[in-house]
Amino acid sequence: xxxxxxxxxxxxxxxxxxxxxxxxxxxxxxxxxxxxxxxxxxxxxxxxxxxxxxxxxxxxxxxxxxxxxxxxxxxxxxxxxxxxxxxxxxxxxxxxxxxxxxxxxxxxxxxxxxxxxxxxxxxxxxxxxxxxxxxxxxxxxxxxxxxxxxxxxxxxxxxxxxxxxxxxxxxxxxxxxxxxxxxxxxxxxxxxxxxxxxxxxxxxxxxxxxxxxxxxxxxxxxxxxxxxxxxxxxxxxxxxxxxxxxxxxxxxxxxxxxxxxxxxxxxxxxxxxxxxxxxxxxxxxxxxxxxxxxxxxxxxxxxxxxxxxxxxxxxxxxxxxxxxxxxxxxxxxxxxxxxxxxxxxxxxxxxxxxxxxxxxxxxxxxxxxxxxxxxxxxxxxxxxxxxxxxxxxxxxxxxxxxxxxxxxxxx
DNA sequence: GTTCCACGGGAAGATAAGGTCG
DNA sequence: CGACCTTATCTTCCCGTGGAAC
Numbered sequence: 001x002x003x004x005x006x007x008x009x010x011x012x013x014x015x016x017x018x019x020x021x022x023x024x025x026x027x028x029x030x031x032x033x034x035x036x037x038x039x040x041x042x043x044x045x046x047x048x049x050x051x052x053x054x055x056x057x058x059x060x061x062x063x064x065x066x067x068x069x070x071x072x073x074x075x076x077x078x079x080x081x082x083x084x085x086x087x088x089x090x091x092x093x094x095x096x097x098x099x100x101x102x103x104x105x106x107x108x109x110x111x112x113x114x115x116x117x118x119x120x121x122x123x124x125x126x127x128x129x130x131x132x133x134x135x136x137x138x139x140x141x142x143x144x145x146x147x148x149x150x151x152x153x154x155x156x157x158x159x160x161x162x163x164x165x166x167x168x169x170x171x172x173x174x175x176x177x178x179x180x181x182x183x184x185x186x187x188x189x190x191x192x193x194x195x196x197x198x199x200x201x202x203x204x205x206x207x208x209x210x211x212x213x214x215x216x217x218x219x220x221x222x223x224x225x226x227x228x229x230x231x232x233x234x235x236x237x238x239x240x241x242x243x244x245x246x247x248x249x250x251x252x253x254x255x256x257x258x259x260x261x262x263x264x265x266x267x268x269x270x271x272x273x274x275x276x277x278x279x280x281x282x283x284x285x286x287x288x289x290x291x292x293x294x295x296x297x298x299x300x301x302x303x304x305x306x307x308x309x310x311x312x313x314x315x316x317x318x319x320x321x322x323x324x325x326x327x328x329x330x331x332x333x334x335x336x337x338x339x340x341x342x343x344x345x346x347x348x349x350x351x352x353x354x355x356x357x358x359x360x361x362x363x364x365x366x367x368x369x370x371x372x373x374x375x376x377x378x379x380x381x382x383x384x385x386x387x388x389x390x391x392x393x394x395x396x397x398x399x400x401x402x403x404x405x406x407x408x409x410x411x
Numbered sequence: 412g413t414t415c416c417a418c419g420g421g422a423a424g425a426t427a428a429g430g431t432c433g
Numbered sequence: 434c435g436a437c438c439t440t441a442t443c444t445t446c447c448c449g450t451g452g453a454a455c
Contacts, residue, residue, distance in 0.1 A: 126432090367454090371416035
C-alpha cells in the first residue's frame with residue numbers, strides 16, 4: 001500500500017464531498033419540529049390535555065398504533081408544548097416520559113418517576129410501597145399537574161398490572177398535585193389482559209395512529225432529506241423506493257428513515273457523490289442482517305447453545321427439528337463446553353424466546369401416537385450466524401465438535 | 412372411535428446476586 | 434453485621450391436549 005502522511009490520509013477523506021449535511025435528523029432520537037400527516041392526532045391529544053392548563057386533571061389516555069407511526073414523537077411533541085405553555089401561564093405542568101421496555105418492573109418504574117422529580121431512590125433495597133409513598137410525597141409538595149407518559153405500556157402488563165392499578169388510583173391520596181397518565185401501546189389488544197378497573201380508568205380516551213401509506217412516508221422522507229442531505233444528493237427513485245419498502249412493513253416510518261440513512265452511508269463508503277437505487281436495496285439487506293447479528297450476539301450463552309444445537313441438526317440433514325432432538329444435542333454441547341445443563345422445560349422456553357426474536361420459527365405439530373412437539377426451522381442464514389456464535393469464547397470448543405445423533409428418523 | 416405420547420402451559424418456589432438500613 | 438428488599442434465572446411439579454396411529 002502506498003504510504004501517505006497521516007495528515008494526507010484524513011485530508012483526503014475530509015475533502016471527499018460528503019453526501020450528508022446533517023445526519024442526525026435521520027436517527028430515531030431526533031424529534032422533528034413539525035409532524036407531517038399527524039394533525040388529527042396532535043389536535044385530539046392537545047384538546048384532551050388542555051384541561052391541565054386550567055388546573056384540572058386531564059383524562060387518562062390510551063394511544064394505539066404500530067411501530068413507527070409517530071406515537072412517541074407526537075406524544076413527546078405535545079408534551080413539550082404543554083409544559084412550555086404551562087410555564088408561560090405560570091402553571092406548573094410537568095410531563096414525564098418513561099419507556100416501559102427498559103423500565104419494566106413496578107419498583108423501577110416508581111423509582112424512576114421519583115428520580116425525575118429530583119429525589120434520590122436507590123436501585124434496589126427498598127420495599128416497593130416505600131418508593132410509592134416517597135413518590136406521592138414528592139409530587140404532592142407542590143401544586144402541579146403531572147402527566148406520565150408510559151411508552152410501550154404493553155411490556156408492563158406482562159409482569160402484572162399492580163403498578164397501573166396503583167397509579168390510576170393515586171389521585172385519591174393527593175392533596176395538591178394531580179396526576180394523569182398516557183399509555184402508549186403498539187398492541188391493539190393489550191387491554192384484554194387488564195384488570196377491568198384499570199382498563200376503564202386508563203382508557204378514558206383513546207387515540208389511534210393508523211399506519212402511514214407510501215405517499216405519506218414519501219412526504220416525511222422528503223421533509224427530512226431536505227435537512228439531512230446535500231441538495232441533489234439523492235437520485236429520483238431513492239425516496240419512493242424507501243417509502244415502498246417501509247410501507248410493506250406496516251407503514252413503519254422509522255424503518256423508512258433507517259433505510260434512507262443507511263443507503264446514504266453505503267453510498268458514502270463507496271465514494272459516490274449521490275445515493276442510488278441500488279444503495280437502498282443494499283440498505284434493506286444490511287438492516288435485516290445487522291438486526292439478526294445483533295440479536296444473536298447479545299443472546300445469553302445458554303440460548304446460544306440451544307440455537308447452535310438447532311443449527312447442527314439442520315446441518316446433518318434433519319428437515320424437521322423437534323424439541324426432543326434439540327435437547328439431546330444441547331446436552332452434549334453443554335458437557336463439551338462445561339456449562340450447567342438446564343432442564344428440558346427451560347430449554348423449551350429458550351426456544352420459544354428464539355422464536356419470538358424471529359431467529360427461529362417454531363410450529364407445534366402433533367405426531368399422533370408419537371406425541372406432540374414443536375417443529376423448529378431456522379430462519380437466519382447459517383454461516384454468518386455461526387460466525388457470530390463463535391465470537392463467544394465459551395463456544396470455541398464446539399467449533400469442530402460433532403454430536404451423536406439419535407438415529408430415529410421418522411418422516 | 413379411542414388411545415396415548417411428548418410435549419406445552421402455568422404456577423410456585425428455590426437460588427443467587429444485586430442492594431438498603433439500623 | 435443481619436434482616437430484609439427486588440429481580441433475573443431456573444427448577445420442580447402437575448396438569449392438559451392435538452391428532453395420527455392404532
